[in-house]
Amino acid sequence: MATALDKSLDDIISSRPKNGRRRPNRNPRTAGTGGAKTGGAAGATRARYAGAVPTANGNRVVAPASLVNIQPDATKIIVSNLPRDVNESQIKELFASTVGPLREVNLHYDAKGNSKGTASVTFSRKGDGNKAFTQYNNRLIDGG
Incomplete structure (x- = not known):
């Protein structure tokens, strides 16, 4: 009996079973598309980040409100895309005067002590988070 090394490539290929089975596509994002990422989750990702590019004045636009899961209370x-020179007292003043009383404001800093440009704001009353979201989402504050 000849070993596989003694056979030609054509003989080896023809001797393999032809059961027609292919490995199933296990990726749910590309299942049924033949591997092409069109529409579906990839389309939603493109739509979410389509506006997240710098505008002419350098500010960034964040995801539209329709793509964010909002809780009623x-x-x-x-808060993101804050200028680096904004401090916690300015954030407190803005939200306390326009939305309602605050429980806590945390401005996030990196290891060097520089602002990351994001802050978490916790309101005292339920629903004030929604009010702030609808009032300030995708809006520039103080002209930029």
């Missing part, structure tokens, strides 16, 4: 929001 939210008390906490995350």
Whole structure:
């Protein structure tokens, strides 16, 4: 009996079983598309980040409100794309005067002590988080 090394490539291929089975596509994002990422989750991702590019004045636009899961009695929001020179007292002043009383404001810093440009704001009353979200989502504050 000849070993596989003694056979030609054509003989080896023809001797393999032809059961027609292929490995199933296990990725739910590309299942049924032949591997192409069109529409579906990839399309939603593109739509979510389509506006998240710098505008002419350098500010960034965040995800539209329709893509965010909103709870009806939210008390906490995350504020992002803040200028690096904004401090906690300015954030407290803005939200306390326009939305309602605050329980806590945390501005996030990196290891060097520089602001990361994000803050978490916790309101005292239920629903004030939603009010702040609808009032300030995708909006520039103080002209930029």
